[in-house]
Amino acid sequence: MKESEKRLYRATDEILFYMWDPIGVRDIPAARDEYQSYLPKVFKLVKADAANTKIAAYLNEIETTSMGLGANKPHAIDIANILIEAKEFYCD
Numbered sequence: 001m002k003e004s005e006k007r008l009y010r011a012t013d014e015i016l017f018y019m020w021d022p023i024g025v026r027d028i029p030a031a032r033d034e035y036q037s038y039l040p041k042v043f044k045l046v047k048a049d050a051a052n053t054k055i056a057a058y059l060n061e062i063e064t065t066s067m068g069l070g071a072n073k074p075h076a077i078d079i080a081n082i083l084i085e086a087k088e089f090y091c092d
Contacts, residue, residue: 005047007090008086008087011086012043012083012086017034019082020075022062041058042058042083046084046086052080052081056076060076
């Protein structure tokens with residue numbers, strides 16, 4: 001993995017934990033790995049230049065299917081846009 005991709009991977013992890021955070025654990029250090037099981041697929045979508053709607057749909061799927069929450073579509077789109085901006089910053 002290129003250094004730029006490593007930085008993007010770390011940034012994606014931080015964006016999921018500190019900004020997406022659907023279950024509200026960002027202030028709990030022991031929960032730092034809470035969203036890491038979703039990280040590889042989110043990273044793959046971002047790296048593959050997936051549309052913000054596709055990334056947001058996956059985040060909403062996690063929220064509803066895996067976590068049993070209601071989908072927060074506007075927030076998921078915001079997070080998808082931030083992820084895409086991170087890719088532009090680290091990899092383009």
